[in-house]
Amino acid sequence: MATEYGQGYGLPAEPGHPGDAEGRRHRLPAALRAPVEGRTWRELVYVLLSLPVSILLFTYAVTMVSLGAGLLVTFLGVPVLAAALAGCRGFGSVERARARGLLDLKVGEPEPLRAKGQGLMAWVGAVLKSGASWRALLYAVLQLPWSVFSFVVTVTLWSVGWGLVTYPLWFWVLPAYGGQAGIQLYGDEQRQIYLDNPFEIAVTAGVGLLVTLATPWIVRALTTVDRVMVHGLLGPSRLATRVVELESDRGVVVDTAAADLRRIERDLHDGAQARLVALAMDLGLAKEKLREDPQVAARMVDEAHGEVKTALQELRDLARGIHPAVLTDRGLDAALSSVASRCTVPVQVEVDLTERPAPAIEGIAYFTASELLQNISKHSRATWAALEVWRAENRLMLQVVDNGVGGADTSGGSGLAGLAERLDAVDGILVVDSPPGGPTRVTAELPWRAERSR
Known part of the structure; x- marks a missing residue:
């Protein structure tokens, strides 16, 4: 990143600087505050929503692609397949918005469709040729099994963790209404083991606390996979991103070249050109004075000689600024x-x-x-x-x-x-x-x- 001298030298950090506020705001270690952080709950909501969304997306994708593949023997299969891919692209927009809102993941739009011509067939061809369309279909297929896995793991860990950590508050429900002394660890015809004494209840709550503290980090690891999938399958491809970068760089080069040309024109107009115009006028006056007053003409020619040297130096400096010899x-x-x-x-x-x-x-x-x-x-x-x-x-x-x-x-x-x-x-x-x-x-x-x- 570029930096300019002369800005902010020796200045102390201002009160309320974001970095200082961040350091003062969190008194607890990250491991202890993770279960109650907003980011953790947003990731939890994302995982819980992923299951119904992925079921809907998977059902749509499999149904439409199967229908399109079955109709390929007729002409109708091609537009149906294109409609399936277009629908997956639409679902991709929803998924990018969901990831942006809940996971704070900013993913750019994929490359747009480039139809060669107008009409339905041109659009169908553009959809089928677009790599972003097929990546969206792949996302629809892969998202369901991963969502099921992450949903089961997340719900299990959250329910077990919070259930055990709050066990001292609700263990009385089991002997009062459940017909047993506490949570049963083991039981057969001869022996039953329950967590019912104060020590066992405290240990149970401690285990629940460990599970509760670990769950946010496990969920964060699960949503990392979601981030990779959204970014890799629903975002712009590397090739498209590179094309955008090259187009931007080309614009910078063109603007820089135009600015350099304007600078050269301004330097010539305000510098050497103006000096040469004045020099021509002085030489014209010296020519008129040559017969009337040779001494004054000689002095004017001498001054013009100095102007010539100055103009040459300015031209050398300008040439050095363009490209030094x-x-x-x-x-x-x-x-x-x-x-x-x-x-x-x-x-x-x-x-x-x-x-x-x-x-x-x-x-x-x-x-x-x-x-x-x-x-x-x-x-x-x-x-x-x-x-x-x-x-x-x-x-x-x-x-x-x-x-x-x-x-x-x-x-x-x-x-x-x-x-x-x-x-x-x-x-x-x-x-x-x-x-x-x-x-x-x-x-x-x-x-x-x-x-x-x-």
Whole structure:
């Protein structure tokens, strides 16, 4: 995640911070408070509802698929089978909502149907070709046996646990109305063993307490399987998720390129272009003055010469901002050393690469290091910094460390947030470790792509 310097340095935690409140709110250990937590009861409700829901879903799926399969000898079997899959997709929406409300599981919608054309047959073909439809059918089949198992285990443990832990409150019912001294552990024609004395009643309640304390964790383990099934079978596939990520990354790349073009146009218009226009006007005036007053014309030409040098420097700086020539000619080592020399604090540069990455990756690494060093100059109040680049298997690693004040905060949005988006667009990662008081360590990770012909 990206982090910006200069935000939240050295500030103590505010009263009422969520983390502090969380630590003060729970006085009891998790094992003791689990039976009465809201999460435990929501998971219990989820398991209890799963049985009737799974019975309904299983019955619908098996009936419709069997009917569709039986009618495949006629044309009607295909639309019936498509209707069965569509119904399973609808049940999947209900199950995602139930998991979101009771298990706090946020699962995205599966990939939508992509019908090639209009009409009933186009829709039928889209349903039958959709992997999400068949995963929903598989969920309908697998959910029933698992729901039966989890229902039986959960109801048994909850009833036994709470029944035993409350035994001291209701054991008198058995001799008064049940015709026996207490809970019977063993009995035959010669001997019966009952839990009827105070010691046995206390031990029974203790066993019930252990079962009650263990039950929430067992139920949580059971609902973990439900979470996996809902996420894996009713959510978007990995391929669809990857396509969405690539589309998002493509949008980031396009927006970044457009922003860079606007910046270049603005720099040219406000900088070099305006200076060259003024230079042309000054040279025109000098030309007119050349015969009337040669000394004034010479002075104006001298001033124009200075303007030419300034304009050339601005153009060089602009070209360096687009893509520095030293990076193309000599690689990251020389280019990063040049950037480090312009930093306001001493920077130790170490580049350990036996070969050069692809130009695109090399350029992203260069501009990442440039922005990180610029942030050090502006915000960190550091007295030294280190820049290191190396290759780790199929990744290009770049790390910048400084001894500044630290305490960087990621909540307000920053230039580094945009930098993280740029890295993410090429499957890169930006990780920031910046505790209050420093040091700050920023690590960028990029995919390694070998250099081709330049």
